[in-house]
Amino acid sequence: MADFLTVSTTTDxxxxxxxxxxxxxxxxxxxxxxxxxxVTSVYWWRGTVDTAQEWRVVLKTTGERYAxxxxxxxxAHPYEVPEVIAVPVVAGSPDYLAWVGAExxxx
Numbered sequence: 291m292a293d294f295l296t297v298s299t300t301t302d303x304x305x306x307x308x309x310x311x312x313x314x315x316x317x318x319x320x321x322x323x324x325x326x327x328x329v330t331s332v333y334w335w336r337g338t339v340d341t342a343q344e345w346r347v348v349l350k351t352t353g354e355r356y357a358x359x360x361x362x363x364x365x366a367h368p369y370e371v372p373e374v375i376a377v378p379v380v381a382g383s384p385d386y387l388a389w390v391g392a393e394x395x396x397x
Contacts, residue, residue, distance in 0.1 A: 291353035292378030307345035321393035
């Protein structure tokens with residue numbers, strides 16, 4: 291797994307998104323999280339195409355903390371099958387990435 295990741299999820303309300311963001315950062319599973327939205331999502335669910343307004347949470351973390359972050363998001367998420375997608379950071383400001391590493395380990 292990459293050293294650094296951005297992880298995204300979506301949820302059904304601004305309050306839920308903020309709670310997921312805050313709980314992950316408080317637990318030091320992510321150095322920061324950004325809430326975006328609302329966004330319109332179109333998706334298959336139980337045999338039909340549905341449309342809903344959602345809020346996206348983008349979290350910055352390390353590869354080392356990913357499994358714990360995924361478990362945390364799945365446990366805290368209101369959806370039955372939450373989106374949890376990790377994308378590797380292939381380049382970034384060394385100072386910023388050092389900060390992400392430090393904040394997710396508590397140092």
